[in-house]
Amino acid sequence: MKNKRKETRFLRFSKRLLVMSFIVFVVGIVALNSYESTINVACNQLEKDIKTIESDIDGLDMKKLELASFSRIESVAEAKGYTYKQNTATAAVVGVPEE
Numbered sequence: 100m101k102n103k104r105k106e107t108r109f110l111r112f113s114k115r116l117l118v119m120s121f122i123v124f125v126v127g128i129v130a131l132n133s134y135e136s137t138i139n140v141a142c143n144q145l146e147k148d149i150k151t152i153e154s155d156i157d158g159l160d161m162k163k164l165e166l167a168s169f170s171r172i173e174s175v176a177e178a179k180g181y182t183y184k185q186n187t188a189t190a191a192v193v194g195v196p197e198e
Contacts, residue, residue: 165171176182
């Protein structure tokens with residue numbers, strides 16, 4: 100016949116602590132995975148926005164080069180009544196003393 104011994108308070112406390120620790124561990128893992136997923140979605144959205152902005156910048160650079168081309172400058176100058184001779188290249192600086 101077995102002697103049934105009563106569990107000590109420490110043993111009951113340690114069992115409860117083990118079960119509670121396990122529950123907190125599982126809930127923590129699920130919460131962290133959810134948080135990581137949320138952060139990944141936010142990162143993907145930011146990367147998409149960055150790519151969109153970079154393509155807009157590239158488009159604006161192309162437009163800037165197009166507007167700064169010599170043919171565009173020549174057409175604007177002719178529209179304002181100026182003439183542009185391609186074989187002469189001169190620069191005039193006003194207000195700078197000679198050294």
